[in-house]
Amino acid sequence: MTKITLGKAINAGLRAAMEKDPKVIVMGEDIGKLGGVFRVTEGLQKDFGEDRVIDTPLAESGIIGTAVGLALRGYRPVCEIQFDGFVFPAYDQIINQVAKMHYRSMGKIRMPIVIRIPYGGGIGAVEHHSESPETLFAHVPGLKVISCGDPVDAYWMIQQAITSDDPIVFFEPKRRYHEKAELDESTPPSLPLHKAKVVREGTDATLLCYGPMVKTCLQAAEAAVEDGRNLEVVDLRTIAPFDLATIFASVKKTRRAVVVHEAPYSFGPGSEIAARVTEECFYHLEAPVLRVTGYDTPYPPSRMEDDYLPDLDRVLDGVDRVMGY
Amino acid sequence: MSESVPGPAPEVFAPHEAPVSPPQASEEVEFVQLLTPEGERVEHPDYKFDLDDETIKGFYRDMVLVRRIDSEATALQRQGELGLWASLLGQEAAQIGSGRALNKKDMVFPTYREHGVAFCQGVNPLNLLGLFRGVDQGAWDPKDNNFHLYTIVIGAQTLHATGYAMGQQRDHAIGDAENGEATIAYFGDGASSQGDVNEAFIWASVFNAPVVFFCQNNQWAISEPIDRQTRIPLYQRAAGFGFPGIRVDGNDVLATYAVTQQALKRAREGSGPTLIEAYTYRMGAHTTSDDPTKYRLNEDLEHWKLKDPIERVHAYLSRHAGVDHDFFDEIDAEGDKIAAELRAGCLALPDPVLTDFFQNVYVEETPQLAEQRDQFVAYAASFEGEG
Ligand SMILES: Cc1ncc(C[n+]2csc(CCOP(=O)(O)OP(=O)(O)O)c2C)c(N)n1
Ligand SMILES: [Mg+2]
Numbered sequence: 001m002t003k004i005t006l007g008k009a010i011n012a013g014l015r016a017a018m019e020k021d022p023k024v025i026v027m028g029e030d031i032g033k034l035g036g037v038f039r040v041t042e043g044l045q046k047d048f049g050e051d052r053v054i055d056t057p058l059a060e061s062g063i064i065g066t067a068v069g070l071a072l073r074g075y076r077p078v079c080e081i082q083f084d085g086f087v088f089p090a091y092d093q094i095i096n097q098v099a100k101m102h103y104r105s106m107g108k109i110r111m112p113i114v115i116r117i118p119y120g121g122g123i124g125a126v127e128h129h130s131e132s133p134e135t136l137f138a139h140v141p142g143l144k145v146i147s148c149g150d151p152v153d154a155y156w157m158i159q160q161a162i163t164s165d166d167p168i169v170f171f172e173p174k175r176r177y178h179e180k181a182e183l184d185e186s187t188p189p190s191l192p193l194h195k196a197k198v199v200r201e202g203t204d205a206t207l208l209c210y211g212p213m214v215k216t217c218l219q220a221a222e223a224a225v226e227d228g229r230n231l232e233v234v235d236l237r238t239i240a241p242f243d244l245a246t247i248f249a250s251v252k253k254t255r256r257a258v259v260v261h262e263a264p265y266s267f268g269p270g271s272e273i274a275a276r277v278t279e280e281c282f283y284h285l286e287a288p289v290l291r292v293t294g295y296d297t298p299y300p301p302s303r304m305e306d307d308y309l310p311d312l313d314r315v316l317d318g319v320d321r322v323m324g325y
Numbered sequence: 326m327s328e329s330v331p332g333p334a335p336e337v338f339a340p341h342e343a344p345v346s347p348p349q350a351s352e353e354v355e356f357v358q359l360l361t362p363e364g365e366r367v368e369h370p371d372y373k374f375d376l377d378d379e380t381i382k383g384f385y386r387d388m389v390l391v392r393r394i395d396s397e398a399t400a401l402q403r404q405g406e407l408g409l410w411a412s413l414l415g416q417e418a419a420q421i422g423s424g425r426a427l428n429k430k431d432m433v434f435p436t437y438r439e440h441g442v443a444f445c446q447g448v449n450p451l452n453l454l455g456l457f458r459g460v461d462q463g464a465w466d467p468k469d470n471n472f473h474l475y476t477i478v479i480g481a482q483t484l485h486a487t488g489y490a491m492g493q494q495r496d497h498a499i500g501d502a503e504n505g506e507a508t509i510a511y512f513g514d515g516a517s518s519q520g521d522v523n524e525a526f527i528w529a530s531v532f533n534a535p536v537v538f539f540c541q542n543n544q545w546a547i548s549e550p551i552d553r554q555t556r557i558p559l560y561q562r563a564a565g566f567g568f569p570g571i572r573v574d575g576n577d578v579l580a581t582y583a584v585t586q587q588a589l590k591r592a593r594e595g596s597g598p599t600l601i602e603a604y605t606y607r608m609g610a611h612t613t614s615d616d617p618t619k620y621r622l623n624e625d626l627e628h629w630k631l632k633d634p635i636e637r638v639h640a641y642l643s644r645h646a647g648v649d650h651d652f653f654d655e656i657d658a659e660g661d662k663i664a665a666e667l668r669a670g671c672l673a674l675p676d677p678v679l680t681d682f683f684q685n686v687y688v689e690e691t692p693q694l695a696e697q698r699d700q701f702v703a704y705a706a707s708f709e710g711e712g
Contacts, residue, residue: 029546029547029549030547030548030549032548033548033619033620034547034548034619034620035619037547037614037615055548055549055553056553057518057549057553057554058479058515058516058518058519058546058549058554059518059519059520061520062518062520085477085478086478086479088478089478089519089520089521124408124459125408125409126408126409126437126456126457126459126462126477127456127462127477128477128478265697266693295679295683295697295701296686296693296694296697297682297683297686297694298686300677300679300682301456301459301460301461301462301677301682302408302459303458303459303460303676303677304459304677304678304679304682305459307679307701307705308679313708314704317704317707
């Protein structure tokens with residue numbers, strides 16, 4: 001077994017999917033020779049050719065719109081959007097076409113499209129390169145939204161997403177592209193795609209997180225041991241739909257929950273979780289569900305992002321508050 | 326005086342005969358050139374450059390200074406003082422020629438690479454650095470210098486420019502080639518594929534808006550060569566939208582000046598939009614994060630080095646205008662001085678505080694946001710006095 005980075009794990013997952021199914025096509029800006037600005041598609045064009053690994057013209061609506069056509073023709077397009085902030089020219093195609101095709105065709109048409117989006121902050125980038133727009137997709141019926149928190153999940157989840165007959169928006173935690181883990185490609189994935197994963201068992205409170213915040217929450221949980229607290233950490237993995245069963249089971253056990261995401265506070269995934277947990281776990285709760293998130297401002301200039309983003313201290317502060325009830 | 330919408334039917338250049346096999350976009354077709362790479366003046370039947378050598382000396386100075394500012398910014402990025410820098414290296418003539426053609430009342434909508442145009446408009450280069458350092462997202466006031474904020478989302482500003490021009494039209498600020506107003510939109514070859522840019526062409530055309538679309542075709546959109554965006558020369562696209570398009574040697578500052586000036590005049594007098602394709606080359610990486618060795622050959626670079634926009638003016642001035650060493654040395658020294666000031670200014674840029682950034686989400690802070698700001702302040706204060 002070798003250690004592999006999260007970025008390379010997605011690369012390997014794409015490669016495996018392309019080897020298995022000749023209908024899988026990868027497309028996006030700068031993904032060919034360059035291998036993508038994060039090198040996630042490195043080497044794929046060399047090995048699978050320009051017909052299957054397509055450097056597209058610079059137009060996101062075009063990328064998704066033509067993916068719809070390719071899907072209608074029996075292909076399984078995997079589209080890369082270069083950065084989170086640049087998905088919006090494609091938003092109409094995603095919301096009005098990709099998400100609704102199955103519904104309005106009464107199930108006759110499927111849209112097996114994966115839209116890969118490197119997302120989130122913490123890399124010192126200029127504006128539009130650090131956003132967390134997952135809610136804007138999770139809110140749309142017909143789309144599934146997922147995010148991986150570690151290299152092993154990255155490897156399997158991208159493949160599972162590609163085999164899905166529903167369209168999937170796959171949020172990749174770009175600041176974790178270089179995180180490493182052991183990957184055994186011969187052991188099949190332990191979970192189906194739309195299942196959450198308890199990544200640390202605990203008893204005192206549950207941290208619910210996904211994507212880049214999984215690592216942050218695991219670190220916070222380790223730090224909390226010093227305060228005599230034993231935190232459970234759940235990597236949600238799937239945002240639309242949520243794996244409510246796993247969430248409820250954990251919260252019923254610990255009786256306290258803090259949701260952590262980089263996306264702004266209001267109307268974020270945390271809002272939905274808080275509502276559902278309140279509805280389903282009301283009599284088990286010792287405290288309201290709290291949220292530790294980005295603030296309700298646009299993503300700030302990068303010199304302030306450390307203050308904007310939830311970090312270990314802010315997660316622990318959230319834990320203090322949820323334990324204070 | 327200008328009419329309101331729609332204006333007079335734009336003069337439409339006859340579309341080119343459809344070629345049997347379409348020419349590749351990167352294939353060299355004729356362009357307007359007034360100064361050869363060797364520094365020799367040439368004439369063009371439609372475009373004259375009739376300004377004196379003093380003006381050309383001024384262009385030379387501008388180009389040297391912006392190249393120096395640019396190289397200092399690149400160095401600052403390497404030293405960790407900027408998060409990123411998008412170099413204009415190689416595009417000085419396109420930017421200075423077009424920038425110097427602008428009148429005081431004309432409005433500019435830039436991308437993220439228009440440092441040369443910003444310089445012409447009098448924007449303090451330190452303000453440009455703020456965005457790349459991550460202390461702000463463009464802190465200058467566009468009204469101060471008629472220079473809008475940098476736009477990073479590819480192509481979006483072309484529509485803003487068109488809308489602004491429609492405003493100029495409705496304000497009856499056009500109709501006179503000298504005193505009228507015009508707008509210029511900068512964008513790249515890659516941007517030409519965006520829906521927004523094509524919509525901007527349509528709007529500008531049907532409303533006859535006083536806007537000049539200035540496309541710097543630097544042959545690359547990050548790693549993608551121009552052939553990935555178009556199979557015909559970009560300027561020829563204008564014909565399909567119903568307004569004139571022209572290709573200019575983007576490394577010839579006299580030509581970019583003359584062509585832009587004519588297009589601006591057309592706009593100001595109410596004759597509508599023009600597409601200018603400035604044929605140039607991105608001599609550096611896309612940005613400091615990019616590694617061009619992954620996708621392009623060094624030979625191309627060597628080839629374009631021979632067409633350097635500054636060298637040819639240097640050659641012209643020393644050979645034909647009797648300009649001696651002192652002139653060039655003085656400008657180099659001035660560049661070094663500006664660069665040193667820029668560096669000092671950059672290092673002294675105050676680090677911003679997040680509290681300031683709650684304030685401008687809305688014109689008036691909402692109660693919810695005020696509450697979040699207070700919580701943030703209290704939370705940050707809880708760390709004070711700690712190690
Ligand atoms: C909508 C959008 N998609 C993608 C990007 C990422 N991106 C930044 S610059 C660039 C290439 C732009 O090429 P071009 O228009 O030729 O301008 P140049 O950088 O060459 O000046 C890309 C794809 C972006 N900024 N905005
Ligand atoms: Mg370009």
